[in-house]
Amino acid sequence: MKTKVYVVDDHAMVRRGLAAMIGLEPDMEFIGEAADCAAATAELGKLRPNVVVVDISLRGNSGIELIKNIKVIDPAIRVVVLSVHDETTYALRALKAGAKAYVMKMDAGSKVIDAIRKVSKGQMYISEDVGSQMFNRLAQGQHEGDSPVAGLSDRELEVVNLIGAGYATREIAARLHMGIKTVETHRAHIKAKINLTSGTKLVQFCIRWVEESKRLSLAPAPMENILETMRVREA
Known part of the structure; x- marks a missing residue:
């Protein structure tokens, strides 16, 4: 059975690019997209995707709020965050809200596919760049505070x-x-x-x-x- 994927990003070109990439994967199916939290929330309850790829910066409510909404709609839906934001502020917040993966947009597109595949199997995924930043903060004695x-x-x-x-x-x-x-x-x-x-x-x-x-x-x-x-x- 193919993994059904839904994309939420306020940039149309990003949505189209991800749709094309997902369409190339034999084990995945692109089932829909939205530009903001309200539109996504209205559709997700009907489409019931397996994985939702969410940008942090959205019109109206943020991606963090959308992640929380998704957990209410269906706790079984896995969330992959795809963001330009530095992990220092947003990665931990996203994971606490219920996301299972955090990928930076500066990463190669293949990282998104890897993340989708991992979370669909119930695993967590953090890209190398995000993991490296977290490790560096710990090594330097930094913390969330x-x-x-x-x-x-x-x-x-x-x-x-x-x-x-x-x-x-x-x-x-x-x-x-x-x-x-x-x-x-x-x-x-x-x-x-x-x-x-x-x-x-x-x-x-x-x-x-x-x-x-x-x-x-x-x-x-x-x-x-x-x-x-x-x-x-x-x-």
């Missing part, structure tokens, strides 16, 4: 990213489907946890955080890796 956002909840981290991207409170409320007062509460909690004394300092921190996250995640375009893997397989 070293990150300034380590104490934030997943939702609070979403708010940090949206503030840093320039969204106002009302816009954040609309994107995350919550009330304005709830966003303001999150802002207050973030300031308290990171020891920020004003709204201005909060905005400055969020902007720096987003800029640093982008710098750390600079890598070859994911489609380049996917297409290169396809060329190798077809050669």
Whole structure:
């Protein structure tokens, strides 16, 4: 029986590339795709894939929230995270939320296929790059608490990213489907946890955080890796 795979990524080219790659595998079947959490949640209950490949950065709710939703829809569905984000902040959060694999988009496309195959058999998978980063942190005596956002909840981290991207409170409320007062509460909690004394300092921190996250995640375009893997397989 083929492993049924569903892909959630806000870049259409990435979805198409992954669909083409999965279609080349004799033991896999691509059954659908979505660009955001809401669309994916609506379909997953009907399609019941074996594996869902999820990007962390999605419109509306984040990939972390989608992973949690998937565990409610059907705990048997395995999740592979495919992300540009540095593992320091997101890998452990994704695994705690219920993901079984974490692959960086800078990795070759074949790593995604390996991850899908592993998790479909009930195993966990962490790409070499992610595993190496985790090992280096341990070797240097670093731990999760070293990150300034380590104490934030997943939702609070979403708010940090949206503030840093320039969204106002009302816009954040609309994107995350919550009330304005709830966003303001999150802002207050973030300031308290990171020891920020004003709204201005909060905005400055969020902007720096987003800029640093982008710098750390600079890598070859994911489609380049996917297409290169396809060329190798077809050669």
